[in-house]
Amino acid sequence: DAKTTQPPSMDCAEGRAANLPCNHSTISGNEYVYWYRQIHSQGPQYIIHGLKNNETNEMASLIITEDRKSSTLILPHATLRDTAVYYCIVRVRSSNTGKLIFGQGTTLQVKP
Amino acid sequence: DTAVSQTPKYLVTQMGNDKSIKCEQNLGHDTMYWYKQDSKKFLKIMFSYNNKELIINETVPNRFSPKSPDKAHLNLHINSLELGDSAVYFCASSQEAGGAYEQYFGPGTRLTVT
Numbered sequence: 448d449a450k451t452t453q454p455p456s457m458d459c460a461e462g463r464a465a466n467l468p469c470n471h472s473t474i475s476g477n478e479y480v481y482w483y484r485q486i487h488s489q490g491p492q493y494i495i496h497g498l499k500n501n502e503t504n505e506m507a508s509l510i511i512t513e514d515r516k517s518s519t520l521i522l523p524h525a526t527l528r529d530t531a532v533y534y535c536i537v538r539v540r541s542s543n544t545g546k547l548i549f550g551q552g553t554t555l556q557v558k559p
Numbered sequence: 560d561t562a563v564s565q566t567p568k569y570l571v572t573q574m575g576n577d578k579s580i581k582c583e584q585n586l587g588h589d590t591m592y593w594y595k596q597d598s599k600k601f602l603k604i605m606f607s608y609n610n611k612e613l614i615i616n617e618t619v620p621n622r623f624s625p626k627s628p629d630k631a632h633l634n635l636h637i638n639s640l641e642l643g644d645s646a647v648y649f650c651a652s653s654q655e656a657g658g659a660y661e662q663y664f665g666p667g668t669r670l671t672v673t
Contacts, residue, residue, distance in 0.1 A: 479659050490563075490649050490664030491602065498659075532600070544615050545590050545656035549602040 451535045453553045459529075461559050465522040469535030472516040479538050480511060481547070482520045484531040491534070491549075494520065525557045562586050563665035565650050571671045572640055580635045580668045582650030590614075591633035592651040592662065593625060602649070608633050609656045637670075645672045 452470040459465040471480065482494040495502055495509045497518070502509045508521040522529055534552040563584045572578050584591060592615075593605040607615035611627040622638045637644060650665040 481661070485602075488667070490651070490667050491662075492664070493661035496659060496661065534602075544607055545592065545609075545653050545660070545662065546604050546607065546615055547662060548604075551601075 451537055451550055453533070453535050453550065455551060456554045456556070458556050458558055459522075459525045461527060461557055462524055465525040465529065465555055465557070467520040467522075467533050467535075467553050467555065468517065469520070470517045471535070471537050474515050474537055475539075476515075477539055480509065480515075480518050481536040481538060482507070482509065483534045483536065483547075483549075485534070485552070486528075486531040494533075525555075527557050527559065529555065530557045531555060563650055563652055563663050565648075565665040565668050567668060568666065569669050569671075571673065573673055574640055574642060576640050577636070577638045578640060578670070579637070580648055580650075580670070582633045582635070582665060584631055584650075584652040584663070586652055586654075586663060587631075588652040588654050588663075589630060590653045590656040591627065591630075592653075593633065593635050594649040594651060594664075596647040596649065596667070598646070606633075606635075607656065614656060640670075640672045642672050645670055 481496040483491045485491045497509045511518045532552040566581045590609045592607045596602045605619045606625045608627045624636045627633045647667045649667045651662040653662045654660040
């Protein structure tokens with residue numbers, strides 16, 4: 448599975464959009480980009496995933512560049528409850544193990 | 560209804576003891592996992608079971624033995640506990656191991672070995 452690089456921390460004002468970048472320059476054509484988050488002391492929570500196209504769900508939007516070497520997770524209107532560690536993970540589409548490899552993630556602090 | 564539950568939430572024990580952590584999922588998923596999060600907050604997969612069959616064993620010491628009595632349960636038994644085993648252990652499940660299915664995580668079990 449390809450390696451990902453994320454900034455260690457970011458701040459965002461409450462009510463504003465939070466844009467979390469992820470670099471995955473060695474991604475291959477059969478690898479998905481996943482985003483999970485971990486709110487303090489809780490289990491990780493799935494947010495969204497994508498392969499090539501941009502994706503949106505009730506939690507967030509995922510923008511994947513055309514060359515697929517980077518992506519951005521967008522929380523459109525961040526709230527204090529969105530303060531968490533956000534993990535960008537790349538996983539082979541045809542994986543038969545389901546293994547997720549977590550990096551250090553980005554600690555997002557949403558401020559009032 | 561809790562999708563993935565773990566018991567106990569906290570476990571404090573002495574070195575050398577044997578302990579078990581239980582996990583249950585009510586999502587009807589085929590695949591279950593154990594992850595370990597150490598004091599530096601690194602999350603790492605330990606085991607994965609698909610339909611009660613072991614499919615991942617990530618170089619975990621033999622003192623750790625997962626057991627899956629049925630598809631809905633994956634328990635973790637740890638023998639001869641060591642100080643380094645202190646961590647938060649998360650159970651997770653997904654519909655299948657392959658494909659793009661997301662994983663649902665339990666609330667974690669904080670194990671402290673003294």
